[in-house]
Amino acid sequence: MAEFGGWEMPIEYAGIIQEHLAVRSKAGLFDISHMGEIVIQGPESLGLVQRVTCNDASRLKDGQIQYSALLYPNGTFVDDILVHRLNENHYFLCVNASNTEKDYEWIGSQNRFNTVVENVTTQYTLLAIQGPNAQAILQPLTESNLGAIKYYGFVFGLVDGVECLISRTGYTGEDGFEIYFAPEHSERIWSRLMEKGSSRGLIPVGLGARNTLRLEARMALYGHEISDQINPWEAGLDWIVKTGKGDFIGRSALVEQKVKLTRTLVGFEMIGKAIARDGYPVLHADKVVGTVTSGSPSPFLKKNIGLAYVPLELSALDVSLEIQVRGQRFPAKVVSTPFYTRRK
Numbered sequence: 001m002a003e004f005g006g007w008e009m010p011i012e013y014a015g016i017i018q019e020h021l022a023v024r025s026k027a028g029l030f031d032i033s034h035m036g037e038i039v040i041q042g043p044e045s046l047g048l049v050q051r052v053t054c055n056d057a058s059r060l061k062d063g064q065i066q067y068s069a070l071l072y073p074n075g076t077f078v079d080d081i082l083v084h085r086l087n088e089n090h091y092f093l094c095v096n097a098s099n100t101e102k103d104y105e106w107i108g109s110q111n112r113f114n115t116v117v118e119n120v121t122t123q124y125t126l127l128a129i130q131g132p133n134a135q136a137i138l139q140p141l142t143e144s145n146l147g148a149i150k151y152y153g154f155v156f157g158l159v160d161g162v163e164c165l166i167s168r169t170g171y172t173g174e175d176g177f178e179i180y181f182a183p184e185h186s187e188r189i190w191s192r193l194m195e196k197g198s199s200r201g202l203i204p205v206g207l208g209a210r211n212t213l214r215l216e217a218r219m220a221l222y223g224h225e226i227s228d229q230i231n232p233w234e235a236g237l238d239w240i241v242k243t244g245k246g247d248f249i250g251r252s253a254l255v256e257q258k259v260k261l262t263r264t265l266v267g268f269e270m271i272g273k274a275i276a277r278d279g280y281p282v283l284h285a286d287k288v289v290g291t292v293t294s295g296s297p298s299p300f301l302k303k304n305i306g307l308a309y310v311p312l313e314l315s316a317l318d319v320s321l322e323i324q325v326r327g328q329r330f331p332a333k334v335v336s337t338p339f340y341t342r343r344k
Helices: 016-025 045-050 097-109 136-142 183-200 208-217 251-258
Strands: 003-004 007-009 027-031 036-041 065-071 077-087 090-095 116-119 125-130 154-159 162-167 176-181 203-204 265-272 280-285 287-298 303-311 322-324 328-335
Touching: 016 027, 016 203, 016 208, 045 077, 045 090, 045 097, 045 322, 065 097, 077 097, 090 097, 097 116, 116 136, 125 136, 125 183, 136 183, 154 287, 162 303, 176 183, 183 203, 208 287, 208 303, 265 322, 280 303, 287 322, 303 322, 303 328
Parallel strands: 027 203
Antiparallel strands: 003 007, 027 125, 036 090, 036 116, 065 077, 077 090, 125 176, 154 162, 162 176, 265 303, 265 328, 280 287, 280 322, 287 303, 322 328
């Protein structure tokens, strides 16, 4: 166990490698109740969501989810978030644990609309079941047709008799579901899922394997790939920026920054057995050109991989880099990402 975002969190149960491989081949169960939940509700809810996020929430229909971001006026990240549309006057945001209060206060400070913003984090437990067997394990516990939930969609339904919001997003590169429900049912739902899933290889998974899984899938982590020093263009998240939707916080800065981009996030693979870790210097031609944002052995791919910001001119595939590991330099090369893509 370790402190994370103000919560005491499990880093590992059986071991990071075993948990990682279980999610890739069978299924893993995550307690991610540390994530924050914020509700925006009222007749002008869409106006506020459009003002504070860079993606275009007007494209959402009821039961759909959108990956988006809260930005500062200078175009850098307040946080990356998931926007759920319950109806035209009701939006449900899932935000990062360490940013929950900051996000809530930021959204509230921008509320010039006829709508109410509420931090409802304490009202929810959040469990995620991920992996090829996730649907088969969860389906017997709910009458909701899980197969009908599209990727980045959600429904309201009962899980073992408990009212839940069931979504299908994921942060592992695998298929799976997130289950939001009242905290008093936490142990019961966890235990029922483990009971139903044990014969299909379900095991509990901690933050350690969650990190290696999302790294293989090249999914950003706040404080690493994104922060208040990084904008979406640099992070390769241009697809969530909709400058054509109208004005939003950070839009003017982003329009200017797009033509002045000097660095970008790349994936790299170590050549040899050295392991790149978060924060290690990245070098090229004897000069420090960047820093590793995330680095780790890949349990599934059996390679040592990482992500780093480098100058644009060093971002092409197969460009040679060096990673400084405890004072020594080890070779690496730029590779395509995501490192891992699941078979459909």
